[in-house]
Amino acid sequence: MRAYFFTEDAYPYLPPEDTYESVRVNFPNKYCDPLKVADLYDKYLDLWTAADEIGLEIMNNEHHQTITCMVPSANLILAILAKRTKRARLLILGNPIANRNQPMRVAEEMAMLDCLSHGRLDCGFVRGVPYEISAANISAFRGSERLWEAHDLIKKAWTSHDGPVNFEGRFYHHRQINIWPRPYQQPHPPVWVTMGSGPSADPVAKHKYTGAVFLAGYGGIRPIFDGYQAAYKKHHGTHAPLDRLAYCALVYVSDSEKAAKEGAEELIWYITANKVAEQWKNPPGYFPPQIAGKMLKGAATVGSTGGISEFGKTTPDEQVLKGNMMYGTPDQVYGQIKKFFDYTGGFGNLLIMGQAGFLSYENTVKSMRLFNDHVYPRLKELTAKWDPEEAMAKRDQVQVPKSNRDYEDFSVDFVRKVS
16 A cells, blocks of 8 residues: 545635635636745645655645645646655646647656656646636547547657657647657656546556546445456456555544544535536536536536535535545544445555645644554555455445445446446
């Protein structure tokens, strides 16, 4: 098991909720105080540096035109961390390459970051959430196809070493490809790709890349992980290694149940503050027709992570039941993670959303230390003993409430087709 510490670098100083329509896309930047922004950047960079010193890996990402994530360029943040940290893997999850008109810039910057960090880069590609479409000034239609074509261009740039080569695709055309520098890791840095359904897992498994899922919960995780496993077996004839799967959850650890509850109530700001206007949730062409239709009928609501949007009306305990949050004492947090691990059949990477909203530097670091000292070793022991056949045989013994049924039903059809 590898654990990556993650914060989205939020700007939590919101005006009264009834004075704005959405925290995404059209939240007026008149509410932005650059002095507070500068202090927040210092805090977040210090948290990632502390994660490195404690013994955790590091993850960052980017979003656009939102207070939930003040990182419009994850590459810039990672360049700073490449020189401020010493040992941690640096996961960028990721670059929304389907929204890029110039994927070659991503190829160059990732190679540069790999060299700056002496080969500690984990390079993640994402399609981007629905709210990124307006900010990118791009059509959502055929976004997945653009993602994989941009990936092909970037991979060709990373692995061509004998002088300029050309690329001719449906969406991208580039001549005289000859990047400098080339990546530190050969043939290229490890690649991660986010997955939101069984179908989206197929090309990730085909390339043997690490597939990551954000806050899908008990109701959504199996169809995605099962889709990956079925596709991996279809393409490669064997069960996928444990380190090919990753899950992101909100995690907070403290030395008492009372303190843990207080911290979790601050951390859950990431979900409860995510007010999004309806017009940004379902851009034409972004979702498959099955999902888009259900959303138009009000039968499904997609939030910032691809799961169910619960703006302003959920609690930490509800999110623990759903599998989106793990909080409590070290024993409690280990038990919650193990239960989710057993339910899924196993995963080898835990992406820890460990800070959000007004959760302080001190309490975040305390949680990281308790996780590293008292939870992490047990997770490593758990994964070291993992056996795929035993894991799949016992997972149905885990009893949990179901959620996100609409999201699950779409994905499970794909799993049946490729199994």
